Amino acid sequence: MRALRRYVVVGLVIFVAFFLGTLAGDIPISHSKEDMKFVAERVGFTAQSFYTAGSNQVYYQIERNLKALDEIINMIEKAENLDAIIDPMVDKLEEITVSYEHISDLRPQIEEELRGKIEELQELLKKSKDQIRILEDEKLELEEELKELSLEQDEEIRNIRRRSLEMQVEFKAKEIQIWKEFISLEDKIYETIKNADRTIKKFLLVLSENAKVYRGALEVVRLQRDIKSLVNFMSLQQFSDELISTWQDLQYLIELLTQEVNKLPAFRE
Amino acid sequence: MEKGETRRGFRKIGWWIILLVMVIVFFLILGGSKRWEWFSPPRTWSDIAILVQEVEEKTQKLNQILQEALQSVREKESPSEP
Numbered sequence: 424m425r426a427l428r429r430y431v432v433v434g435l436v437i438f439v440a441f442f443l444g445t446l447a448g449d450i451p452i453s454h455s456k457e458d459m460k461f462v463a464e465r466v467g468f469t470a471q472s473f474y475t476a477g478s479n480q481v482y483y484q485i486e487r488n489l490k491a492l493d494e495i496i497n498m499i500e501k502a503e504n505l506d507a508i509i510d511p512m513v514d515k516l517e518e519i520t521v522s523y524e525h526i527s528d529l530r531p532q533i534e535e536e537l538r539g540k541i542e543e544l545q546e547l548l549k550k551s552k553d554q555i556r557i558l559e560d561e562k563l564e565l566e567e568e569l570k571e572l573s574l575e576q577d578e579e580i581r582n583i584r585r586r587s588l589e590m591q592v593e594f595k596a597k598e599i600q601i602w603k604e605f606i607s608l609e610d611k612i613y614e615t616i617k618n619a620d621r622t623i624k625k626f627l628l629v630l631s632e633n634a635k636v637y638r639g640a641l642e643v644v645r646l647q648r649d650i651k652s653l654v655n656f657m658s659l660q661q662f663s664d665e666l667i668s669t670w671q672d673l674q675y676l677i678e679l680l681t682q683e684v685n686k687l688p689a690f691r692e
Numbered sequence: 693m694e695k696g697e698t699r700r701g702f703r704k705i706g707w708w709i710i711l712l713v714m715v716i717v718f719f720l721i722l723g724g725s726k727r728w729e730w731f732s733p734p735r736t737w738s739d740i741a742i743l744v745q746e747v748e749e750k751t752q753k754l755n756q757i758l759q760e761a762l763q764s765v766r767e768k769e770s771p772s773e774p
Contacts, residue, residue, distance in 0.1 A: 475734040482735040485743045492750040499757050505765060623737055626744075660748065663741035670738035 455598055456687040458554055459605060463684050465547050466609055467677045473540035473616055474670055477533030481630075484522045491515045491522075509644065516641045523634035530627045537620050544613050551606045555599060562595040598687065605683045612676045619669045626662040 495515050502508045569588045575581040 471736075474736045474738070478735045478737050478740055482740050482743060485740060485747060489743065489747050489750060492747065492754060496750065496754050496757060499754070499761055502761075505761055619737070626737075626741075659741075659744050663745050663748075666741035667738045670736055 455554070455558070455602075456684065458550075459602070459684050459687055462547055462551055462554075462609070463605075463680050466544065466612060466680060469540055469543045469547065470612055470616060470673055470677055473537060473544075474619070474673065476536040476540060477529060480529055481526055481533070481627075484526050488519045488522050491518045513641065513644055516637065516644065520634060520637040520641050523630060523637055526627070527631035527634045530631055533627065534624060537623060541616060541620060544616060548606070548609050548613055551602065551609055555602050555606065558595060558599050558602060562592060562599065565592045565595060601683065601686045604686075605680065608676060608680045608683060612673065612680065615669055615673050615676065619666065619673070622662050622665045622669065626659060626666065629659050629662065 495512055498508045498511060498515075499505070565588055569585065569592065572581055572585055572588070575584065
């Protein structure tokens with residue numbers, strides 16, 4: 424009997440919790456907040472997918488090259504006679520060259536994908552700017568109503584209406600202000616992404632050029648059977664640093680953008 | 693049901709279990725391999741940049757080792773030269 428009572432109590436608690444959860448889910452949030460939440464989520468998602476566009480394939484190729492380099496280093500360290508390891512080294516160099524050439528082939532497709540993401544962000548930015556226009560129109564209407572209030576004969580009604588309208592105008596102005604801050608963050612994200620786009624393009628260009636450098640080095644080693652002129656490709660240090668710091672900046676800005684949504688009133692007016 | 697039939701039934705189930713475990717192991721190995729990293733999040737360009745920095749360090753090391761190796765070859769060759 425006691426066990427049965429315990430089950431009933433636990434069941435009731437679960438039911439109440441579920442009921443309250445359903446209720447909380449049903450509370451309508453304001454249109455403005457809903458729109459801002461949607462835009463913030465989309466911006467975050469688009470920025471992240473921008474930073475992962477085509478990256479998996481490139482990462483895989485570079486990881487392979489790193490392994491091949493390790494193997495070449497091992498070969499040289501263990502070799503007693505350098506001439507004896509020229510052939511296996513040429514094979515490894517060929518692997519690295521082909522890998523960089525593959526990245527070079529991927530370039531147009533990746534650039535196209537990046538362009539698509541930038542266009543998506545542009546659309547979202549436009550949507551946010553449209554929202555400000557809508558809110559400004561609504562504020563103007565309220566101000567018009569406030570002006571026309573002088574026609575009201577009853578003083579008490581006039582005072583109540585004035586107080587209400589003044590508060591509504593104030594809220595609207597605050598809402599516009601929050602949207603403006605939101606847009607300024609969105610703008611910063613857009614600019615950061617555009618900079619990252621330029622950096623990634625240069626980064627890919629250097630990788631493609633390195634494919635040519637490797638191909639050249641490979642041909643020399645093959646023809647002369649001499650390894651004096653081995654790998655010495657163009658440095659990517661500057662672009663690498665930029666890409667790492669831009670990703671950190673972007674994550675921080677997306678976090679700020681998400682926080683901005685919470686500044687708006689939660690419930691429908 | 694006879695004793696022999698029961699044993700055969702268990703053996704059949706055993707084979708199915710082994711097959712299932714093998715399939716799971718196969719997919720785990722496939723999933724963990726480089727080309728099919730289903731369980732890991734997608735790589736970012738920042739991850740690539742970090743990897744490229746490693747490549748640059750390795751290239752520098754390779755060049756350095758190579759120079760040292762060539763130097764020692766030259767040193768070995770020079771005393772025998774007239």
